[in-house]
């Protein structure tokens with residue numbers, strides 16, 4: 001849901017500002033933002049779905065493995081998000 005709001009509001013702001021105004025920092029933000037969305041969908045579709053199945057059959061060791069995988073991908077997304085904020089802050093100076 002948050003992803004949909006971000007896409008719609010951001011795209012609306014870009015269209016209202018004019019696509020030609022796009023600077024390199026904006027392109028980095030949007031590009032990395034899309035990468036973050038793809039990682040989220042990847043988490044939801046692969047390890048999260050597998051985790052649900054493991055929990056249903058009470059296969060705890062396998063479930064722990066999927067949780068670990070989710071943790072690594074979430075940390076990766078967090079790092080990308082912080083990188084975007086740093087790029088935006090440096091770029092807006």
Ligand code: HEM
Pocket residue numbers: 006007009010011013014029030031032033034036080081082084085088089092
């Ligand atoms: C693809 C999705 C995204 C779109 C369409 C989008 C769009 C925008 C737009 C239109 C602005 C206003 C820029 C300005 O007024 O100069 C903005 C600012 C900003 N965005 Fe994004 N954004 C996206 C993803 C992200 C993500 C994932 C992050 C960080 C995790 C992020 C961090 C920021 C920051 C920190 C600013 C403020 C920059 C400043 O004024 O110093 N954005 N974004």
